[in-house]
């Protein structure tokens with residue numbers, strides 16, 4: 094799997110990069126976000142939402158009382174946070190993976206929390222895998238990997254732009 098790395102030095106820069114990814118989205122796809130607490134996963138989700146045209150007056154925050162928040166942009170945006178899951182079966186109650194294949198863009202924080210949910214074994218599940226690494230207080234290394242043709246095309250367009 095090819096790997097592309099971007100370094101950002103502020104949350105605004107992370108949001109801007111994620112926004113340019115969001116702007117390229119024109120079909121259903123899943124964005125799998127991993128990285129430690131405070132790495133910038135929610136920040137990244139906010140950027141994707143902006144790029145998808147979710148109105149700025151709709152605050153994008155991690156789902157706290159639900160497992161998923163739905164936003165309406167050019168495509169529906171499903172925002173999951175697997176940190177809230179205590180067991181992967183909870184996803185089944187929600188309709189589980191079906192959301193993830195269904196007509197919209199899904200952004201999943203803590204994608205690597207459960208192997209079963211994430212199919213994470215090295216990013217085996219189709220979509221764009223984003224790993225955020227904290228390298229200094231305000232510096233993040235963002236590793237982007239594509240799994241599948243749609244994701245590969247998207248990243249190629251993004252990095253050509």
Ligand SMILES: Nc1ncnc2c1ncn2[C@@H]1O[C@H](COP(=O)(O)OP(=O)(O)OP(=O)(O)O)[C@@H](O)[C@H]1O
Pocket residue numbers: 101102103104105106107128129130131132133134135136137155202230231232233
């Ligand atoms: N380059 C950067 N990119 C993103 N966030 C940054 C950067 N530099 C500093 N930060 C700070 O790191 C924090 C990232 O918070 P955010 O909620 O997006 O992380 P998270 O990965 O979603 O955390 P959690 O695991 O709690 O969900 C914010 O406080 C932000 O200001």
Ligand SMILES: [Mg+2]
Pocket residue numbers: 134135136155202
């Ligand atoms: Mg978060």
